[in-house]
Amino acid sequence: MALALASGAVSLSLLDVGQGLVDTVLGEAVNQNALIVGQIRLPRVLLATVMGATLAISGAAMQGLFRNPLADPSLIGVTAGASLGAALIIVTGGSLLQGYIGLSLVSAGAFVGGVIAVLFVYRLATSANGTSVATMLLAGIAITALSGSIGSLLEFFADNNMLRRISLWKMGGLDGANYPRLILASVVGGALLVALPRYAGALNALLLGESEARHLGIKVDRIKLALIIWVAVGVGTSVALVGTIAFVGLVVPHIVRMLAGPDHRYLMPASALAGALLLVVADALARVVVAPTELPVGVITTIVGVPFFISLLRNRHHYGMQ
């Protein structure tokens, strides 16, 4: 994290970073270094930490719930719904979208879109006999496709400027980091990091199968609903604040599971840590590779993660995955 604070378009020594932090904490942020560290990089690195942890732990919970190591928070429609919500605001917002308020409006649109999509998917999959996880996956795919095509329709009618905003937003980025956003992210992320590990035992039982979990005394339907709501809020917030960051929710839990086993009591905290680390590193890279310009962080997480993931997949039999 210290290294991530030090790297950027203006590179600072670790000593400068330390000095900048001290100045910020003491409220004497007057020199340039202190401003860079305290006002720009610190909230950004912390936001990356919180969002990386949120995405990864949500992914771990979804994979356990769906009993599918390839499940991802986007499977239940959060990401697509949020993208659509954001695109809708960008295209229809017009002159409202100037500056700070515009950014918050887009975020709010993304959050609302994500949560609506999940609620819709959940309603589709729930009948008198309970919630079918398989139906939910299919409904998630359908809603994702629907949101995607409505999104494309919006893009078709959008002008160049809007198109650029939409596609940049879709790639994800932490450049909007500031303290209000960090506080919101920390509240949601912190709640998620406290709440989700409490379901570790239930998720372990769910890996056996739903009726097996029920026979072990787990209130399966209640737990399913609770997990989906937590993940929708967590991922919805993250998409709203930093755009879609692919790959963290899918691959981090998978990698951790291969290295540490499927027990959710360890899997969830370890995924949160690894997700935070991946996003902080990816964001630091995004800032320095083509400095002074920045790459979208989602591109980096994918470029860094995929080769590692593929090498694990090739050796999967060592880890007991089929």
Next chain:
Amino acid sequence: MNTLQLKGVCAAPWGQALLKDIAFTLQPGTVLGLAGPNGAGKSSLLQLIAGDIQPSTGQLTFCDRGLTEWPPQERAQRLAFLPQMSLLSFPYTVEEVVRLGRIPHSSGYQSDSDIVEQALDLTDTASLRHRLYTQLSGGEKQRTQLARIFAQILGQESLSGSLLLLDEPTSALDLAHQQLVLMATHQLAMRGCALVVVIHDLNLMASIADQILVLDNGCQVAYGSPEQVFTTTLFKEVFGVDVTVGHHPQEGYPMITPLRPTLL
């Protein structure tokens, strides 16, 4: 106290009647065998007792209390179900799988470990404990799941008031392990645990069951001791097979031998 009592139970979870007018009583320490052709409703009856299917009419009481009146966790401490198929495809170790059986209990890590040891010993899976479940053979997986079920209800010296539902617990096991599992179920029954078992090998079933219930098309067509139930007419009528009924040379329980239809 009866561990399990069914009175006129019917079930039609998907509209069509799966089970019609089932009635029996199970005392602590007794073993009930369920027999019948494929699709007769044996697994459905087990699912009904486990609470997966709701009865449409009739009464189902577990330890003199309606099945749905039990708080889920309390019920799970004394009612365990081994399904026919296992969906587990995540690389838990054998010991971790067995430990999952302790989820309904809050008996502490040390006592859980002791019980997991007992369950591993009962099923001869102690030597597999560090192996990954996904890399086991079919029979080893079956024994691991069985150990998990045993771990779920073990704990007290007296198992009176506990119930095990086993759906084909020996289908993938070799002869030695079949005998081992039968011995284990017998031990649990001696300690007061009641069992409902589906086994397709009817000679194996006759060797452990105190009572046998025969299902055909969802109806209860025979219910009684192995001696009473295993008759040549029953096999002709329910299974459409000609058999002779003999006796085990040492134990004396009935043994059936199918007669081949004469080839013309």
